[in-house]
Amino acid sequence: MNYRTGIKLFYLIVAIFLVAGSFFLLREAGSKPATGLPASQEAPPDNLPVTETSAVKELIFYPRSPAPGDFIIVEAGPLDKDVNAELVIDFPGNISRYYHLGGILYAVVAISYNTTPGSYNLEVYIDNGEAESSTLSAEFTITDKEFRTSQFTMPPSRTEGWTAERLAEDREKVRLARENTEPYPLWLERFIIPLEGRVTSEYGAVRIINQNPPRRHAGIDIATDEGEPIIAPNRGIVRLAEFLLSGGYTVIIDHGLDLSSTYMHLHTLSVEEGDLVERGDKIGTVGMTGYATGPHLHWEVNIGQTPVNPEQLMANELLWIPPAYAAEIIKRGE
Numbered sequence: 622m623n624y625r626t627g628i629k630l631f632y633l634i635v636a637i638f639l640v641a642g643s644f645f646l647l648r649e650a651g652s653k654p655a656t657g658l659p660a661s662q663e664a665p666p667d668n669l670p671v672t673e674t675s676a677v678k679e680l681i682f683y684p685r686s687p688a689p690g691d692f693i694i695v696e697a698g699p700l701d702k703d704v705n706a707e708l709v710i711d712f713p714g715n716i717s718r719y720y721h722l723g724g725i726l727y728a729v730v731a732i733s734y735n736t737t738p739g740s741y742n743l744e745v746y747i748d749n750g751e752a753e754s755s756t757l758s759a760e761f762t763i764t765d766k767e768f769r770t771s772q773f774t775m776p777p778s779r780t781e782g783w784t785a786e787r788l789a790e791d792r793e794k795v796r797l798a799r800e801n802t803e804p805y806p807l808w809l810e811r812f813i814i815p816l817e818g819r820v821t822s823e824y825g826a827v828r829i830i831n832q833n834p835p836r837r838h839a840g841i842d843i844a845t846d847e848g849e850p851i852i853a854p855n856r857g858i859v860r861l862a863e864f865l866l867s868g869g870y871t872v873i874i875d876h877g878l879d880l881s882s883t884y885m886h887l888h889t890l891s892v893e894e895g896d897l898v899e900r901g902d903k904i905g906t907v908g909m910t911g912y913a914t915g916p917h918l919h920w921e922v923n924i925g926q927t928p929v930n931p932e933q934l935m936a937n938e939l940l941w942i943p944p945a946y947a948a949e950i951i952k953r954g955e
């Protein structure tokens with residue numbers, strides 16, 4: 622190859638890169654919905670109704686067709702900060718605290734796994750002073766989902782010495798821990814799995830233990846070796862870290878906005894109540910303390926007191942709620 626041919630080839634390669642690069646950038650810009658969210662937010666999945674409605678945003682929720690046991694994100698606005706708004710649902714579940722940012726009201730709504738599939742309604746009542754009060758509503762479908770039934774026995778020795786009083790005390794501790802929440806999201810990134818392993822019992826499964834009446838499984842069980850580290854799936858504040866009769870060594874992390882995650886049957890605890898944990902921090906190790914037959918993690922996710930599907934937590938949906946700023950969290954965590 623002579624010098625002139627080399628120069629031509631060089632310019633040709635540069636030109637190809639420039640054309641390809643600008644095409645890629647244009648595509649990127651075109652795919653971003655204009656919602657006024659921070660640039661660091663990941664774009665939501667394609668099926669989310671964001672792009673067309675963002676200019677006149679009123680009431681948005683997603684995912685559009687949730688299943689019993691899922692949670693949905695609700696956005697309403699634009700709203701003035703001091704306007705009273707109330708969200709109303711007509712299915713069994715739990716509405717998180719409201720979170721106002723940039724003129725938008727955000728809430729996380731849990732749909733109980735006991736909900737009958739069908740058509741339901743979501744309403745936001747906005748009190749803008751008498752003349753301007755209004756109600757926004759949206760109809761949506763809760764799809765059918767099949768939950769497995771399993772039957773197994775537990776040796777009576779596993780509950781030796783248990784009293785109804787102690788169990789009630791534990792339940793109250795758990796309830797209070799899940800109620801103790803920051804009024805804004807503490808998470809900054811997407812949620813990650815706290816432990817890799819084999820899922821031995823699914824969320825929502827119907828379980829019959831020792832001929833007792835059927836009970837629903839509020840979380841998922843991940844089995845692996847005793848002593849394996851369990852990590853925080855996201856930033857949060859530890860609200861409970863102690864031994865409970867049924868849960869064994871238990872950790873409850875508040876991620877803000879009524880969203881909490883619970884870890885049971887731990888072998889050892891690595892955190893204390895009040896600790897601010899970052900995503901990926903070790904919170905304890907896998908064990909079989911409490912009501913367990915083998916080493917596994919019982920992982921539960923709650924909106925308020927309603928358990929939701931932990932698998933859904935790792936989708937990108939929650940990133941669509943703009944998180945609080947790190948400085949504010951650090952100040953609170955001190």
Ligand SMILES: [Zn+2]
Nearest residue numbers: 840841842919
């Ligand atoms: Zn479990």
